[in-house]
Amino acid sequence: MSIIYRTSNLNRSSKLFKYIMLYQKLRIPENYTYHCNWHILYVYEKSIEIAKNLHISKSELELVKLAAITHDIGNCVSRENHEELGCIWVRENFPLFGFTKDEIDVVCGIIMATKIPQMPTTLLQKIVADADLFYLGTNDFKAQGDLLYKELSFDSPKLNRKMWNKIQINFMNAHTYHTEYCIRKNEAKKQANLQSLLYN
Template sequence: MDAFTKVKEHALDILRNKLSDKLYYHSIDHTLGVYDVCNEYIERDKIDRHRAELLRIGALTHDIGFTVSNKNHEEHGVVITTEIMRKYGYTDDEITLVAGLIMATKIPQSPKTDLERIICDADLDYLGGDEFYEISNQLFKELKGFGVIDSIDDWNKAQINFLEKHHYHTDFAIEHREPEKQKRLNELKQAVINSG
């Protein structure tokens, strides 16, 4: 097995065995979804093999810190990922790049490089995707379970606030995800008006 395959297996093993079953949104399915969207960017943008490998590691580990805590999970994720990457022979520069990818996904997102812009948009791809309601319901269930939010009305208001502040970073997402995201925003606003 090459180093990347070992990192991938190691990261997925941690996610399978250590993530809380109360993480309905921040589950291994979310991680694999972000990984798949990153692969689409890699293909579309013709990202070279080495940078693609580091982006894939970032995608696999961007939420691995949830195995420690749902607070400051990005920082925890950097610690875990650094250990894994060191174990399989990655350089300090490679580790630093991946740490930057993980930290870029912290809300509010502030990506500085092209790979950071990609992982940020992959992480929130669903906001402008077909599965918006299905996925946002998983996040509602998760946040309700942790006592962060109580009612669907509060959740809709929180989502409106989030969607209004969020913006995509890559040309692809701006063109192909932003219009659908705006539709969801208008639907949520209508739902809040109707519930009032």
Template sequence: MQFEEATAYILNKLSSELPAHLTYHCLAHTQDVVRSARQIGVAEGIGEYDMKLLLTAAYYHDAGFLKGAAGHEEESCRMAEEALPGFGYSADDIKQVCGMIMATQIPQNPQNLLEQIIADADLDYLGRDDFFTIGNTLFDELAFFGVIKTEDEWNALQVRFLEKHHFFTYTAITSRQQKKEENLELVKQKLP
């Protein structure tokens, strides 16, 4: 498995080909998910091989945005299935990577520990101090697509999302849940 080459390949595509209007689903988000996945993976005690598969999935999980927002998880899997065999990933490796990519689809439904880790890493910011900074980039992106029009709509959407969301791993629950609840209360205070 040529992990460094496989991830450099997709990073290059993301950095050169993602449209500028993707202010949330951008290279910075991918890098954030990779960092979070690594931290959670280490804390959850996964092995070196599983870590490479996890991080591969983190690098590829939003690659489908290169083709469009609708069905981007499936497109991300297709891109992984096309690219990863050339980097020495086995069919089983790719199946696991695609399972992790699909685990980031909302509503999240991870089926094993690696899928739980990437699901938590993808939404790690919900329980962090930079919640509002990152949230503003998602607001801008959703507004660009016409999904939301006002800040009140955005805050109502965030409240619904935060109330339905839950972390899966022990690590994320113990390190992010309390701050997520605090962020939820701050958003609620903004509602009219």
């Protein structure tokens, strides 16, 4: 499927971006210390970084950006099945900004590719999937992990540090990066972060 890039795309994307960010800012639960606007922008920025190193087209980059900022929008309704809920939101709202069914299908495919366990099949899906878990292979691993622990502890008060470390170890052992860029850039640091948990 080829998507024709139009000169009006930048304007429609800019308007939609502002709408999405405001929508999430007003609706994300206060106890979401990790899955909040800063995480959305982090995934957005990392998606752009990965995409630019993989030389995708302008039209593809536009859809990657939009998928990045909507990949967790379903959390505004419920944490459970939030990817599916996000796709429902996208299908209801993107047409209002001039997006076609084919474009929306691509965005929803990317959103679903971030569902754990990640199973992306296209390059665009791999880009955002890797951006979503980019932090695993960075120096930000502990800080971001602590925010996620705090968020999950709100719903699971019995969750303690020992349990959380075990969850992280199992998760990281099962995780793989999907793009060559992240494999080269992040995998070694991810393994170092894993070792720090094993000997904590």
